[in-house]
Amino acid sequence: PTTPAPKGLPIMVKSHTSHPLDPLSAAEISVAVATVRAAGATPEVRDGMRFIEVVLVEPDKHVVALADAYFFPPFQPSLLQRTKGRPIIPGKLPPRQARLIVYNRKSNETSVWIVELSEDHAATRGGHHRAKVISSKVVPDVQPPMDAVEYAECEATVKNFPPFREAMKRRGIEDMDLVMVDPWNAGYYSEADAPSRRLSKPLVFCQSESDCPMENGYARPVEGLHILVDMQNMVVLEFEDRRLVPLPPVDPLRNYTRGVTRGGVDRIDVKPLHVIQPEGPSFRVDGHFVEWQKWSFRVGFTPREGLVIYSVSYLDGSRGRRPVAHRLSFVEMVVPYGDPNEPHYRKNAFDAGEDGLGKNAHSLKRGCDCLGYIKYFDAHYNNFTGGVETIENAVCLHEEDHGILWKHQDWRTGLAEVRRSRRLTVSFICTIANYEYGFFWHFYQDGKIEAEVKLTGILSLGALQPGETRKYGTMIAPGLYAPVHQHFFVARMNMAVDCKPGEAHNQVVEVNAKVEGPGKENIHNNAFYAEEELIRSEMEAMRDCNPHAARHWIVRNTRTVNRTGQLTGYKLVPGSNCLPLAGDEAFFLRRGAFVKHNLWVTRYAPDEMYPGGEFPNQNPRVGEGLATWVQQNRSLEEADVVLWYVFGVTHIPRLEDYPVMPVEHIGFMLMPHGFFNCSPAVDVPPNASVLDHKEDGMSTKAISNGLIAKL
Amino acid sequence: PTTPAPKGLPIMVKSHTSHPLDPLSAAEISVAVATVRAAGATPEVRDGMRFIEVVLVEPDKHVVALADAYFFPPFQPSLLQRTKGRPIIPGKLPPRQARLIVYNRKSNETSVWIVELSEDHAATRGGHHRAKVISSKVVPDVQPPMDAVEYAECEATVKNFPPFREAMKRRGIEDMDLVMVDPWNAGYYSEADAPSRRLSKPLVFCQSESDCPMENGYARPVEGLHILVDMQNMVVLEFEDRRLVPLPPVDPLRNYTRGVTRGGVDRIDVKPLHVIQPEGPSFRVDGHFVEWQKWSFRVGFTPREGLVIYSVSYLDGSRGRRPVAHRLSFVEMVVPYGDPNEPHYRKNAFDAGEDGLGKNAHSLKRGCDCLGYIKYFDAHYNNFTGGVETIENAVCLHEEDHGILWKHQDWRTGLAEVRRSRRLTVSFICTIANYEYGFFWHFYQDGKIEAEVKLTGILSLGALQPGETRKYGTMIAPGLYAPVHQHFFVARMNMAVDCKPGEAHNQVVEVNAKVEGPGKENIHNNAFYAEEELIRSEMEAMRDCNPHAARHWIVRNTRTVNRTGQLTGYKLVPGSNCLPLAGDEAFFLRRGAFVKHNLWVTRYAPDEMYPGGEFPNQNPRVGEGLATWVQQNRSLEEADVVLWYVFGVTHIPRLEDYPVMPVEHIGFMLMPHGFFNCSPAVDVPPNASVLDHKEDGMSTKAISNGLIAKL
Numbered sequence A, B: 001p002t003t004p005a006p007k008g009l010p011i012m013v014k015s016h017t018s019h020p021l022d023p024l025s026a027a028e029i030s031v032a033v034a035t036v037r038a039a040g041a042t043p044e045v046r047d048g049m050r051f052i053e054v055v056l057v058e059p060d061k062h063v064v065a066l067a068d069a070y071f072f073p074p075f076q077p078s079l080l081q082r083t084k085g086r087p088i089i090p091g092k093l094p095p096r097q098a099r100l101i102v103y104n105r106k107s108n109e110t111s112v113w114i115v116e117l118s119e120d121h122a123a124t125r126g127g128h129h130r131a132k133v134i135s136s137k138v139v140p141d142v143q144p145p146m147d148a149v150e151y152a153e154c155e156a157t158v159k160n161f162p163p164f165r166e167a168m169k170r171r172g173i174e175d176m177d178l179v180m181v182d183p184w185n186a187g188y189y190s191e192a193d194a195p196s197r198r199l200s201k202p203l204v205f206c207q208s209e210s211d212c213p214m215e216n217g218y219a220r221p222v223e224g225l226h227i228l229v230d231m232q233n234m235v236v237l238e239f240e241d242r243r244l245v246p247l248p249p250v251d252p253l254r255n256y257t258r259g260v261t262r263g264g265v266d267r268i269d270v271k272p273l274h275v276i277q278p279e280g281p282s283f284r285v286d287g288h289f290v291e292w293q294k295w296s297f298r299v300g301f302t303p304r305e306g307l308v309i310y311s312v313s314y315l316d317g318s319r320g321r322r323p324v325a326h327r328l329s330f331v332e333m334v335v336p337y338g339d340p341n342e343p344h345y346r347k348n349a350f351d352a353g354e355d356g357l358g359k360n361a362h363s364l365k366r367g368c369d370c371l372g373y374i375k376y377f378d379a380h381y382n383n384f385t386g387g388v389e390t391i392e393n394a395v396c397l398h399e400e401d402h403g404i405l406w407k408h409q410d411w412r413t414g415l416a417e418v419r420r421s422r423r424l425t426v427s428f429i430c431t432i433a434n435y436e437y438g439f440f441w442h443f444y445q446d447g448k449i450e451a452e453v454k455l456t457g458i459l460s461l462g463a464l465q466p467g468e469t470r471k472y473g474t475m476i477a478p479g480l481y482a483p484v485h486q487h488f489f490v491a492r493m494n495m496a497v498d499c500k501p502g503e504a505h506n507q508v509v510e511v512n513a514k515v516e517g518p519g520k521e522n523i524h525n526n527a528f529y530a531e532e533e534l535i536r537s538e539m540e541a542m543r544d545c546n547p548h549a550a551r552h553w554i555v556r557n558t559r560t561v562n563r564t565g566q567l568t569g570y571k572l573v574p575g576s577n578c579l580p581l582a583g584d585e586a587f588f589l590r591r592g593a594f595v596k597h598n599l600w601v602t603r604y605a606p607d608e609m610y611p612g613g614e615f616p617n618q619n620p621r622v623g624e625g626l627a628t629w630v631q632q633n634r635s636l637e638e639a640d641v642v643l644w645y646v647f648g649v650t651h652i653p654r655l656e657d658y659p660v661m662p663v664e665h666i667g668f669m670l671m672p673h674g675f676f677n678c679s680p681a682v683d684v685p686p687n688a689s690v691l692d693h694k695e696d697g698m699s700t701k702a703i704s705n706g707l708i709a710k711l
């Protein structure tokens, strides 16, 4: 049933409670799980079902456009592509769909299901409602990500395994409550890791006895044990006590809770600092739709990626709401270690694809994780047995002052114009075993978008024999050793520079600064210039950073120009970066070929999401994912483009990274380049506290320390 | 007269009002100028004297140590080197000295004077007091920096020059009040620029008629004029109207004052955001001495460098106050342009040595330039005729919240420890003609020191003929063109890692990440490691960044170890960087050879301060400064070392950089590496607002917008 489009904004019954891009609600997850479970062929199949991932199937872009045009405020009919005749507006959006990854614990079989939900499912608490199974298929030869339940079971299994207890006794440990068994995924290093079995190779640590509520067991790695666990049947398959390395001595500097650090005395001179927004924030939130300054976008969340940002656009005066990107997220990461010895050579965690950034997200706390006026979003996801878990305050949205935005002072008159920068920050933080990653997207008033990863948490440590040293890492404390490693992150950015949904009018240009040769046109030998080169196809689009050439990449609209006649664009400006330091034949590079280049560009395809493949763990196949897709060498001359920016940091551990590593930052920037006709930040008003002199009083009132007179 | 050292802290009459490192007071500048003027041989000499720079002669490090030990709080006798017997403490510090650069406008002669001041001079308003001339010498064949007075005189001279008025008339300009003549230093491009004459080659711009109080004249460059001004005698030496390029049309987007930007409507939705520190700041200031958290340092200021930071040390528990650096500052910068055409090829401003970062510093404003509780320092400097000028609020000192400092959440228990990062920021901002530079030093609780330069202001623009385009830049608006250029900055860091003043026990190690070859020890091909190489001498110390090798440099103490037995160190971690894109034969590289490498290391010598030489303007000599000093190839195996870190950004202008460029950031980091035994940030307490639940109320009270419910 379709309705002819009315003139002006349509008035209609809002028959949809969920926007097509809203993450699945708790009820929808419940219904989807119940539907799939009910569809199991036999009671045994139904019993064996474990739920790895239940996520929204993101609809086609034209559905999103339709929803944004007529079904959800702010109604934006301008987002629809122009058609010859009067558009036909359907009275309803198509139903939402869920995609489920199901692992059958009895048959060791992985299957993918698509389920169609109805509005009822979103609105009511599931229970007896059933949705419709659209498709299901078995995916052979894979192992889906591990679940926290399996980790806990694995730990118990190992701790109850008599030879393990004996090995621990040989190391002087009898109290199994002190022992930590961290199951690490098997990865793929030889045929022995084939996905016909679901495997884990746990690492073992041992807390010392203390009253500390967060006693740092990672500071005492237990070395020399070979343990292989069948995670399907929860049995120890192989166990060997190969090498008796003494536990590192209990280190007085190992802990980090209040009052037990560095001699037990915390600093007492950090005076309070508050961020106060008396009129509330400058953003508006409606459901998952966010508007701030001239930016708007939608917040999403998946168990694998965590935060997803959709439909990023910038309101540009009479040009209206101009799209910049369809979808931004972190889709994979990998952390290869540089020590060739057991167990470190196997440390190559694909933390998104083997584990999940989103489902390991923290529940954030005002004042600790975030300052100022915070809008939190909760995240719902399925647990292993199909129940729904909620991470309260998983995503944080807030504003920050970011120093000076721009300034100029006239040297003749001494008059100055200065503006402060405000940014909108959307973020989440997750823990993967010992490490923490914070993923931040910052939106700026000058049109910039910054992606930032914050690395913190506890180093992955090893123990050494007394007197032993290794060139592959840093001695952190007596007997305690931290191997070198790299952290690589992949940001997937489906761009939409001045493209309405469905328009495929983008291209990517590489820019390199070039030294001009000497000659008649360059008699002073000072000349250089920026050379632009169109990236014509996917095989040309495997690019690496080159700071000396100021190399960057511009995503341009092929049909829209700015006032000087240049194509409008957004450029990707790298931050510090690196490439893998492992040899080309390293096993993790089979699954992780995507780290071999800093930039890849593909033509958008809805099923090309995870650069290391959907199931990187125990993956025996070569070149799955991004490196394979680009072999198609699709044209990029005018396309719906996806940027895959791969950025890494080489981490040579310091003593100062222990016991908890101070945050390291790494990231990159998306910047308008000829997108606007001039600085979009020029219309930011001066800070109100300049106009309102009462404000000045507010800050001077705070001056209570007589010593701090101006000198 | 000396006093034997008492046991414990000496109680003594505080006979010194100025610490040996305090910048010259207004009175001291006055006295020094009067003393030198009085010493002029004839009335004519005295009349011709113009004062380019009057600065403190920084005393030997042992004088500083003595002052810090016994004369100025906090008394730190531990800073003195250990001696065999009981130390002899002089009852007085040696007198302070001033160094003056004097330009004689009648004889075109530059001289350098050293004057000894007494305590009286610091304490009383100069006038009839005279100090003592210690030395004076003529420096042949140089031109010292230009002064603002000369700039103003030059502008008037050109505007009154009839052929110039005719040329402007040919361009349709009769109202000389609209015309801006920006004197640019001549630099050195041929024998015609020799310092036997004091020369300027001004650039001309023309405002349009408007009521705007900061009408942006830089948006209308006047091209095609060749003007050479004798700045000594203020006469136009050469004038040619070479090429009639039409003035760019008056651009509606050129201005940036409130209400006249982009159609005249400023944003109205930036809600106020206040930083409130109800108990005051966490820092203490006594004179120019600053203590914050465990950091302490002294604030200095010179007309050339602006902010100088002395005696940086970190209070490390029972190890006491551990020195990190003697002196940190920005000593030079240069901005070479890439267009080989007139007038752009001559744009290679050495903004410190030709002009002065400090004397062009802004008077900062609370709420605009800085938020929160601010401690400002004023700066005093001499003007051209010998008077004293004061820049109020030239240096800003304040604290900032800087997000998460560190975090770990235990995946078994869900317990989390998180700390917020507070940083102390010391900064100043200056204008050099059209451009603004902000220089920031950030001190962190985890022992990091960050140097950051913020670039903003107005692009140096040119006009093009209608229809003309150039590959050497970007068309910004109709007829308006911005050439590509680079900004290079030189941070000079006299390090003192665990060195008391006078101890020369540092060395510098280069670290490169290396891929391990395949082989028996690396069967998985995953191995890599960090290779350290001692930089043995100055000629070995010309180094460039290499992000793929994670290259960085560690300054180590040769005699102090951490608990694992490694030498204590601080590492210099580059941010994004580049090298010059000009040809090797470019003229500015004669004076600016220091930009040919990203890092230089020298053995400390008190007179080696300015890498492009003390007087880079019109300098005909080759390889003066840093590139020459290192030819001595002094040993660095155990030394008092100076790091010269040269960092640059290649600026390909965007339309969005106009009319005022949004801030770009560039910088680097000094980070402890085995300096501490563990993270020095581990003892930062949790944010008080977590402990005090009233705080929580404070933030929720601010929530007034009913729409912003949690979803």
Ligand SMILES: [Co+2]
Pocket (backbone or CB within 6 Å): A455, A485, A487, A651
């Ligand atoms: Co790391």
Ligand SMILES: [Co+2]
Pocket (backbone or CB within 6 Å): B455, B485, B487, B651
């Ligand atoms: Co620039």
